[in-house]
Amino acid sequence: MASKEDVQSATVLRSEESFGGTPDVLVGSSGRRKKKKRKKQAAALKPFEKAVFKAAEKYDKATKEYRDRHSRSNKKKKNGWIKDLPKNYGKAMSKLMKF
Numbered sequence: 001m002a003s004k005e006d007v008q009s010a011t012v013l014r015s016e017e018s019f020g021g022t023p024d025v026l027v028g029s030s031g032r033r034k035k036k037k038r039k040k041q042a043a044a045l046k047p048f049e050k051a052v053f054k055a056a057e058k059y060d061k062a063t064k065e066y067r068d069r070h071s072r073s074n075k076k077k078k079n080g081w082i083k084d085l086p087k088n089y090g091k092a093m094s095k096l097m098k099f
Helices: 043-076 085-097
Strands: 010-012 024-027
Touching: 043 085
Parallel strands: none
Antiparallel strands: 010 024
């Protein structure tokens, strides 16, 4: 009988589906390595992409801030969201304008 160091890989094949399912690798590697996909984009577009992505992140932050403040105001008092709207909106927009 071979020792564990002599075994390169052990694979269990299971066939529950008509196509045979997926093999389970018990020891070692499956032998298949996924290639890292290259980003397909022109170099000239990189600064534009960066700016758009940053703006999207800021909008995300601002909307999350507003939603949190909106629900907190609603829990604290009756019709709280409308009473605190200017304050909540202003605080959220300040998150949008920060660099």
